[in-house]
Amino acid sequence: MKIAIIGTGYVGLVTGACFAEVGHQVICVDNDPRKVELLRTGGMPIFEPGLEDLVRSMTALGRLTFSGSVAEGVAKSEVIFICVPTPPLPDGGVDLSFIEGVAREIATSLTGYRIIVDKSTVPVKTGEKVAETIRRYSPTKIDFDVVSNPEFLREGFAVEDLRRPDRIVIGTSSPRPGAAMREVFEPFQAPIIVTDTNSAELIKHAANSFLALKISYINAIAAICEAAGANVLEVAQGMGMDERIGRRFLNAGIGFGGSCFPKDLSAFIRISEQLGYDFRLLKEVQRINAEQMDRFLGKITDTLWVLKDKQIGVLGLAFKQNTDDVRTSPAIELCQRLLKEGARIRVYDPQAMPKARLVLPPSDKVEYVDTLEAVAPKCDALVLATEWPQFTKLDLPTTRKVMTTPIIFDGRNLLDRTEVESHGFIYKAVGH
Numbered sequence: 001m002k003i004a005i006i007g008t009g010y011v012g013l014v015t016g017a018c019f020a021e022v023g024h025q026v027i028c029v030d031n032d033p034r035k036v037e038l039l040r041t042g043g044m045p046i047f048e049p050g051l052e053d054l055v056r057s058m059t060a061l062g063r064l065t066f067s068g069s070v071a072e073g074v075a076k077s078e079v080i081f082i083c084v085p086t087p088p089l090p091d092g093g094v095d096l097s098f099i100e101g102v103a104r105e106i107a108t109s110l111t112g113y114r115i116i117v118d119k120s121t122v123p124v125k126t127g128e129k130v131a132e133t134i135r136r137y138s139p140t141k142i143d144f145d146v147v148s149n150p151e152f153l154r155e156g157f158a159v160e161d162l163r164r165p166d167r168i169v170i171g172t173s174s175p176r177p178g179a180a181m182r183e184v185f186e187p188f189q190a191p192i193i194v195t196d197t198n199s200a201e202l203i204k205h206a207a208n209s210f211l212a213l214k215i216s217y218i219n220a221i222a223a224i225c226e227a228a229g230a231n232v233l234e235v236a237q238g239m240g241m242d243e244r245i246g247r248r249f250l251n252a253g254i255g256f257g258g259s260c261f262p263k264d265l266s267a268f269i270r271i272s273e274q275l276g277y278d279f280r281l282l283k284e285v286q287r288i289n290a291e292q293m294d295r296f297l298g299k300i301t302d303t304l305w306v307l308k309d310k311q312i313g314v315l316g317l318a319f320k321q322n323t324d325d326v327r328t329s330p331a332i333e334l335c336q337r338l339l340k341e342g343a344r345i346r347v348y349d350p351q352a353m354p355k356a357r358l359v360l361p362p363s364d365k366v367e368y369v370d371t372l373e374a375v376a377p378k379c380d381a382l383v384l385a386t387e388w389p390q391f392t393k394l395d396l397p398t399t400r401k402v403m404t405t406p407i408i409f410d411g412r413n414l415l416d417r418t419e420v421e422s423h424g425f426i427y428k429a430v431g432h
C-alpha cells in the first residue's frame with residue numbers, strides 16, 4: 001500500500017519504518033524542516049532501540065522517504081496516518097490544534113478518495129470532528145473516510161511493539177476503509193478488532209487509564225505492606241499468578257510518568273466530565289501517584305534528616321528504562337525536589353543525560369557524570385529512580401567503599417535487599 005505518515009515523533013516514525021519493513025511504500029511528513037533534513041541524511045531525532053538501523057535500511061531500499069509537505073504526502077498515498085502530538089491543556093483537556101491543522105491541510109490537498117487514519121491519542125468523537133473539518137475546508141466535494149487506529153506502543157520497546165502488536169484496533173463502520181486497513185495490517189499477523197470510530201478512540205484512553213490504575217493499586221498495596229511489615233514483591237507475585245490479574249504493571253515504585261499516562265488520565269477525566277460522568281476512581285489514581293513521590297521523599301528525609309548540602313547520587317533520569325525521554329519523568333521530579341531541599345545531586349542516565357540537561361535547572365548543585373561508577377564517590381546516599389536493568393550491575397563492594405555513608409534508596413525495587421544489606425548498606429525500597 002502507499003502510505004503517508006503525518007508527524008515523525010515516536011509514533012509516526014516507528015510506524016512509518018515498520019510499515020516500510022513489511023513492504024509498504026511510506027512517505028513520512030513533518031513540518032519541522034530540520035527534522036526532515038536530519039532524517040533524510042540518516043540522523044535520528046529520538047533514541048529508540050532498533051529504530052536507527054531500521055530507518056536507514058528502509059531509506060536505502062527506497063521504501064521510506066521524508067518530506068516537509070502534507071500535499072506531497074497526500075498526493076503519493078492511499079492511506080494517510082495522522083500521528084501528531086495532542087498535548088495537554090492547562091485544564092487537563094487535550095490541545096487538538098495540531099490535529100485540526102493537519103485535517104485542514106489534508107482537505108485542501110485532496111485530489112481523489114483517501115483514507116485518513118487518526119493514530120494520535122484523542123478524545124472520543126475526534127474522528128467525527130476531523131471528518132467535519134475536511135468536508136468544510138475541501139474546495140471540491142471529494143470522497144474520503146476517517147478511521148481511528150489507536151497506537152499502543154511503549155517507548156523503549158516501540159519497534160518490537162509495532163512488529164508484534166497484541167492487537168490492532170480499527171475504528172470504522174464502513175466496509176471500504178475497513179478492507180484497506182486490513183490490507184495495511186495483514187502482514188503483522190496480529191488479531192484485528194474492528195469497532196465503530198468512537199469505541200476505538202475510547203479503547204485507547206480506557207486501556208491506558210486501566211494500566212495507570214494497576215500501578216497506583218500496587219503502590220497503595222506497597223504503602224500497606226510497609227505499615228504491616230509485609231513484602232509487596234511477594235504480594236504482587238501472588239496476585240499476578242492469577243491469570244485474570246497478571247503480573248505485569250504491578251511494579252511498585254516512585255510512580256508512573258512519561259508522555260502518556262499522566263496526560264491520558266487527565267484527558268480521560270476531563271472527557272468523562274464533559275460527557276456527564278465524574279470519574280472519581282481515576283482522580284484517586286492520580287492522587288496515589290502524586291502521594292507516592294511524597295512518601296519516597298519522606299523516606300529520604302527520615303533517614304538523612306537534613307538534606308541541605310548532602311551529596312546525593314541519582315541513578316536514572318528517564319521516565320523509565322530503554323528511553324531518553326524525560327517528559328513528566330518521576331526521576332526528574334525527584335531531582336527537582338531534592339534540589340529544593342538544598343541537596344547537591346550527582347546524576348547519571350545511560351541515555352537521557354542530554355535531554356535532562358534541558359529540563360533540570362542550571363545549577364552548581366547538579367553534577368552530570370558519564371558512568372555508573374562515577375556517581376557514588378563521597379555520596380551520602382544513592383537513589384535509584386529509573387528501572388534501567390544495568391543498575392542491577394552496580395559494583396556494591398566498591399560503591400560501599402567510596403560513599404560517605406552507605407545508604408541506598410531504591411525507588412524502583414531493582415536491587416536485592418539481602419545482597420545489598422550483606423555489603424553493609426542501609427537499604428530502603430518501596431513496599432518491602
Ligand code: UDX
Nearest residue numbers: 151152153154155249250251255256257258260319320
Ligand atoms: C504507555 C502504554 O504502556 C502504551 O501502551 C501506550 O501506547 C503509551 O503509554 P509508555 O508511556 O511508553 O507506554 O510507558 P510504560 O512502559 O507503560 O510505563 C509508563 C510509566 O509507568 C513509567 O514511568 C514506568 O516506570 C511506570 N511503571 C510501569 C510503573 O511504575 N510500574 C509498572 O509496573 C509499570
